[in-house]
Amino acid sequence: MHIVTDSLDVVRGVLGHGPVAVQVRVKTSDRDAYALTTAALELCRAAGAVCLVDDRVGVALAAGADGVHVGAEDLPVAAARRVLGPAAVLGATCRNPEAARAAVAAGATYLGVGPAFATRTKTGLPEPIGPPGVAAVTRAVPGTPVIAIAGITPDRVAELECYGVAAISAVAADPSGATADFLRALASRSDRVGTAAPGGRA
Template sequence: MFPRLHIVTDSLDVVRGAVGHGPVAVQIRIKTSDRLAYALTTAALPLCRAAGALLLVDDRVGVALAAGADGVHVGADDLPVAAARRVLGPSAVLGATCRNPEQARAAVADGASYLGVGPAFATSTKDGLPAPIGPAGIAAVTAAVPGTPVIAIGGITPERAATLDCYGVAAVSAIAADPAGAAVELLAALSSRPGAAPSRVSAS
C-alpha cells in the first residue's frame, strides 16, 4: 500500500529514526546542490530498503535516477509534471505540489502518482509559502481527484493528521526533534481514521 506518512528531510539521522515503525515514504529535500542531494539519497537508500520504506527525491529528477530512488516530488517551480513523467518513465512514483482542485486535476492528467497539497496550516518550515488552505482546502482537493492519494503538508501534528480529509500527511519540522517518536505518533493518528485506498501510485 502507498505510504500515508511522508517524511521530508535533509538529515540522515532523521531517516534512521523515522523508518522501521510502519509504512512511510522518505523524501530527501536538499536545496543546495545535486552532489549533496545524491550523497544523502544514496546513504538513505539502504536504510529505506531494509525498512521497506519508499525513497523519493524532492525536485531533482536527475539525482533520483542516478541514485536509484523510487521517484521524485516536483513543485510549482520545478520540471513540469508531464516532462518529469517522460524522463522518469511509467513505473516511477511522481508527486506534484498543488493547492486547488484545478491544479490537482491537471497534475493527475499529466501523470502525477500522488499530490502534495498545502500548506494545510501555517508553518515556518519554509520561507515564502502562500497562505494556508486549511482543512476545507485539503478536502476540496481530495474530492476533486478520487483514487489519487492526497498528502497534506504544512503545520502537520498528530492531532491535525487525525482530522484532515485526505489520504495522508507529510511531516517536516514535526519529525525533526524526535523522528522515531513522531513517526509512531503520526502513524497512529493516521490509522485512527479512514483513508481511501489509492487506485494509482504510478503513471496513468
C-alpha cells in the same frame, strides 16, 4: 506518511515504525543530494520504505530512487514523467482542484497539497488552505492519494480528509516517537481517502 528531510539521522529514526515514504530534500548541490539519497536509499530498501527525491529528477535517476516530487518551480509534471518513465513514483504540489486534476492527467502518482496550516519551516508560502482546501482537492481526484503538508501535528491529522500527511519539522526533534504518533493518528481514522498509496505504501 511522508517524511521530508535532509538528515540521515532523521531517516534512521523514522524507519521501522510502519509505512512511510522518505523524501530527500537537499537545497545545496546535486552532489550533496546524491550522496544523501544513496545513503537514505540503502536504509529505505532494508526497511521496505519508499525513497523519493525532492525537485531533482537527475539525482533521483542517478541514485536509483523510487521517484521524485516536483513543485511549482520544478520540471512540469508531464516532462518529469517522460524522463522518469511510467513506473516511477511522481508527486506534484498543488493547492486547488483544477491544478490537482491537471497534475493527475499529466502523470502524477500522488499529490502534495498545502500548506494545510501555517508553518515556519519554509518561508514565502501562500496562505494556508486549511482542512476545507485539502478536502476539496481530495474530492476532485478520487483514487489519487493526496498527502497534506505544512503545520501538521498528530493532533491535527483527524481534521484532514486526505490519504496521508507529510512532516518536516514535526519529526525533527524526535523522529522515532513523532513518526509513531503520526502513524497511530493515521491508523485511527476511518475516512482515509485514496485507493493506492504512493509507491504502494502510505
